[in-house]
Amino acid sequence: MSVRNLDSLFNPSSVALIGASATPQTVGAVATRNIFAAGFHGDIYLVNPRRSEIDGHPCFKDVASLPAAPDLAVIATPPDSVPGVISQLGDRGTRAAVVITAGFGEGGSARGKALCDAMLEAAHPHLMRIVGPNCFGLMLPRLDLNASFIHLQPLPGRLAFVAQSGALLATVADWATHRRIGFSHLVSLGDMADVDFGDTLDYLSADSHTRAILLYIESITHARKFMSAARAAARVKPVIVVKAGRYRESATAAASHTGAMAGSDAVYEAAFKRAGILRVNDLEALFDAVSTLGLMxxxxxxxxxxxxxxxxxxxxxxxxxxxxxxxxxxxxxxxxxxxxxxxxxxxxxxxxxxxxxxxxxxxxxxxxxxxxxxxxxxxxxxxxxxxxxxxxxxxxxxxxxxxxxxxxxxxxxxxxxxxxxxxxxxxxxxxxxxxxxxxxxxxxxxxxxxxxxxxxxxxxxxxMEVPANIPEAFSPDRKAVRDLIDVVLAQGRDWLLETEAKAVLGSYGIDVVPTTTAETPEEAADIASKMTGPYVLKVLSKEILHKSDAGGVALDLETPGAVAERAAWMKEHFGLTAADGSALQFSVQPMIEKAHAQELIVGMHVDLQFGPVLLFGHGGTATEIIGDRCLALPPLNMKLAREMIDGTRISRLLAGYRGVPGADLEEIAAALLKVSQLVCDFAEIVELDINPLLADPRGVLALDARIRIQPAEGPANRRLAICPYPVELEQTIRLADGQQLLLRPIRPEDEPAFQRLFASLPLETIRLRFLHVMKMLPKALVCRLTQIDYDREMALVLTEGDGRTDGNLYGIVRFSADPDIEKAEFAILLGDEKTGLGLGPMLMRRIIDYARSRGIRRIFGEVLSDNRSMLALCKALGFSRRSVPGDPGVMEVTLDL
CATH class of the missing domain: 3.40.50.261 (Succinyl-CoA synthetase domains)
Incomplete structure (x- = not known):
């Protein structure tokens, strides 16, 4: 769920307090006093089976006795009673509840967890939304509603504050009231069994009474929903966050450099940055930011x-x-x-x-x-x-x-x-x-x-940034990587050998140093004799991860004899066989020495909340000590990859200094993009390190690599916090005259081609498609139309057969779904160059089929009454139509899916 029935929560016309009380110093008593003292103008119902009235206000013995179904219920009864109360409210027609009560699994209680599950099961048939449990409630000053047990009445205003901590919500309300700062909403989310930050962001981003959204976050649930909601909200109003736990260590120990360097707070920082959220360190900075952004x-x-x-x-x-x-x-x-x-x-x-x-x-x-x-x-x-x-x-x-x-x-x-x-x-x-x-x-x-x-x-x-194209054609060999991963998993291994990891990188267009496997010291020497020295010898073992620390790497070996001697020492040092009985192996490669090259690290690990996270920074054996790194969520484009590079201290060295030429930044960015694509393609990859990745003016070269895999279920993109480009939707279209076009999802890089298509349209075509005449599209609008959230929107474009993003666009069809993915608005634009070829009906059928596959129940759009061709197409496709109230020149067309 997302915004479904949240209007009953945030804009109720009636409220019931279940567990109202007259006993001093109880939650029920404080909540009762607050709800009447705030001056709420709607109906207020009190429920207490042992009292007929409280402070002159009538009480009802149970939910069934209420004269009408309340829009919102506030529940402050013992935890064992809550699932039954939720079921009764749902039967009456209530669609939102705030559960103040604690005791639903805090601290790992199995009994509490079972109660929480029962509460959600009771709510599910009625699509009832629940805030909490274990929360302070909510306050809606615009409606004079204080459905909480916080001690004061906040002022009305245009700030929304959403927090996991009820105590912090009370503190902020007190702090702000004394400074004459008002709010549209104050929401304590508590344990977030149902309504979470993603839901509230989706609702508040469209709320006309809210100018800015303030968040206090300890953790998030449903990372993809959160990222979609946050990115959408940040486009229309400031979203400012205080994140607690800045210095908390990651909950998962990792064997890779990347896992060791990417703490949980750094991942949150990367997520907030990607979403366009402004992060501040404390509450004072939070309100200073509101003042600055609101006034300046x-x-x-x-x-x-x-x-x-x-x-x-x-x-x-x-x-x-x-x-x-x-x-x-x-x-x-x-x-x-x-x-x-x-x-x-x-x-x-x-x-x-x-x-x-x-x-x-x-x-x-x-x-x-x-x-x-x-x-x-x-x-x-x-x-x-x-x-x-x-x-x-x-x-x-x-x-x-x-x-x-x-x-x-x-x-x-x-x-x-x-x-x-x-x-x-x-x-x-x-x-x-x-x-x-x-x-x-x-x-x-x-x-x-x-x-x-x-x-x-x-x-x-x-x-709003338009990313650059990748500087070279990029066609990864996905089959080769799939075959290799399947073989390794079938052998029961989780770490790829170095040679296998380099083969994976090579399949994705990343240059790697030639590396050959040897079974014996003699074979290692023979391999070296066919290379130009000096040489690098490494032990190959799934059990030895940090080879340099263990003595498993030898550099600058001058002769094949030295290679054999060192291999013999490694064999004795590490033992003849590994623990599983497999023979110890070696890798042999030429020693790469590049003047002015910088050692970098590119990596990936899987975060508990956000899934795969990419890392870039200063590489080499001291990478963890130096701690120079930048994190980002995949998928990347070239612009985001350059942002990662710029976010590190080593970027200043990569730019060149004191006669030292700069590295090829475009090739470094391209390597990041390729790793990002690899991570998006294969859910089995759970850790990855390229360290070092040498970078100089001629490009990049991977000297060492490690990849850990594990079996995975479902498509690879399911684990990502941001839905990647859906390559599976690409389809070749052949026209009657033999011309070949590509139908594919839109990309951010299509912005210039979109502008060219619009510029080619006659004014009458623009009027029919956009409902009014425009001579040009604002850049912000074009960026919004090309930088879509593939999880909630889809836009399919017709372009040249090779799919180049610097080519021409001939047509576009799109839909934008609501956050609940229930209904979606469609639009279609076809350039005059390709009219009369049946492309319009084809595009409409494709977007309808895709909407149906996503579970969307209804698709609709607005069409000018004199756009006869579009109305005829909609009729042929089964759309119903009606006049838009108040605008007889516009028809709304609707298709139930």
Missing amino acids: QPVAGDRLAIVTNGGGIGVMATDTLMYKQGTLARFSENTVERLNQILPPTWSHGNPVDVIGDATPQRYVDALLAIMDDRGVDAVLAMNCPTAIGSGTETARAVLDAIKARSSNARRCGLLTCWIGEGPGEAARKMFIEQGIPSYETPTKAVRGFMQMVRYRHSQDML
């Missing part, structure tokens, strides 16, 4: 200028900016000259700009406006500390007047303020906030707010 217009870049009447606070702000890896803006010569004319000769002559402590409001404003006009400045932090000469309040008022009077044609430049101190400082901050300008108490908070805006802008840009 988006900034174009990260170049910050600082203007202050106190040099010390300017230095503090600069230190914070540098610590957070921000950019101090550089002024143009024209700006410096303007400031020279405005300010005393003793001004700082640089950024930060010290206007001197005796600055008048006019001097301050003149300097601020000069800086805001500089094209090298993206935002200005205006700071003021109290002095005996100038009035901070008058300066604040002058700044506000100047900003209001600033021409609408003036260049856009972000503005943040920091008026320090109580009294006048607090009054000034209030003035700024009332006029929509973020204001902070300290320089550190102000710079943090700016950097939050920079990070948020970057995450939004990433959601």
Whole structure:
């Protein structure tokens, strides 16, 4: 489930409290008092079998006695009674419940777990949604509803706060109320037996009363649902998260370098980044971020200028900016000259700009406006500390007047303020906030707010970024890898030998150093004699994973005789046979020495929540000590792969330095993309390390590799948190004239071709397809149409037979399903070049068939009444149609599947 029946939860017209009480200091008593004190205007029903009334409000003995079915039930009865209460409510027609009661499996109780299962089984036939159990309840200030046992009534506002911790929810409600911060929703999810973060994100993203969504997360359930919901929500409003457990170790020990380096918090960080969510470290930063994102217009870049009447606070702000890896803006010569004319000769002559402590409001404003006009400045932090000469309040008022009077044609430049101190400082901050300008108490908070805006802008840009194509044709040999994995599994092994692992990489287009297996020291020497020395000798054994640490790797062996001698030593050192009786083997390869090459690591391990996670970073034997790594969720494209590279310290070396040429970054990114595809293709792969992967100006070369496998059930993409490109939907289409086209799912890289298709359409075709005339499509819209969530949407495109993403698109058909995957809206666009060939009906049948295969029950769309050809096609396909209420020029067509 997702948003199904959540409207009964978050917008109820009637509420029943099951377990209402008059006994002081009980949950039922507090909940009863809260629900009446908040002033809810709908019907309120109290249920208590032993009382006829509580505080003058009538009580009913059970659910069956209620005069009507409540939209929402709040349950605070003993755990053994809850499944029966849920069943009774479902029979009456209630579709949402909040279970405050604990005792449903916390701490591993088998009895509690059985009760939880029974509760969900009772709810299932009625599609009833349950928040909890073991939660504090929920508060909807817009409806004056406090269905919780939290001690206060929060203010109404446009922030939604969703938390696993009820105690934290109460703390935030108290903290925010004293600061006059209001909410649209406060939700305590508790144990998340049913409603979870994915569900609430889906609902709140479409809620017109919510401007921003705040989350407190300890863990998530249903990673794919969460990622789909989070990515969709982050496109339309800020989503800001505090994640607890930042330094907790991963729950699963792993034998690979990747598993050892990828702790659970780092995986959450990668997931939040991929979803476009802004992560902050604490509650104070959470609300500072809300203030910044809510008041400040988006900034174009990260170049910050600082203007202050106190040099010390300017230095503090600069230190914070540098610590957070921000950019101090550089002024143009024209700006410096303007400031020279405005300010005393003793001004700082640089950024930060010290206007001197005796600055008048006019001097301050003149300097601020000069800086805001500089094209090298993206935002200005205006700071003021109290002095005996100038009035901070008058300066604040002058700044506000100047900003209001600033021409609408003036260049856009972000503005943040920091008026320090109580009294006048607090009054000034209030003035700024009332006029929509973020204001902070300290320089550190102000710079943090700016950097939050920079990070948020970057995450939004990433959601709209058009990725580059892979720089070479990429056609992996999936059959070869499938055959090899099947053989290894049949032998009962879980780790591939080095030679096998390299064969897998080679099948996916990753260059590997030639490596040959030897059974004896003599054979190893013979193999070496056919290579150019020096040589590398390694022991081959499924039991020796970290070969270097165990003495199983010998480098720079000069002669074949040295290879034989070292192999004999390894044979004696490790024993003649392995524990399972198999003979010890060796691998022989040439020693690769590349000037200016960097050692990298590329890896993958399976996280308990998010499934496969990719890793990139500084490689070599000290990779875990150096700890330079970046994580990402597959699938990748070239843009995301470059983001991984840029997220490491070694990226600065890869770019080149002090006469050392840079590595081929495109080939490194391509290697990451190929590993990502391998992981998406084979569910059996559970750990992978390429270490080291040598990178230099000529490309990349894998020197060593390890892969662990295990039997898997179901398709490979099922374990991924983000649904990958569904290659199985690709299909060749042959036209009557012999031309061959490819029907395939749309890719983000199709954005330029989509724009070309739209530009080729006559205005009348655009009107018929988009219901109104548009001369061009906004970039954000095109990105949204090409960067789809394959788990909830599908768009099939007709393109050249080779499927190149830089080729032409001839037609597109799509549907977008609701979060419950029950109904979906379709749209179709066919270029005039391919009309009259029967492609329109073919595209419609394909998307209908796919929607039916996904379990979608209904597909619908809107068609202009004068679009006779489309209406005729829909009729032929069995669609019903009706006029859209209030718009007789539009017909809604519907097909039940």
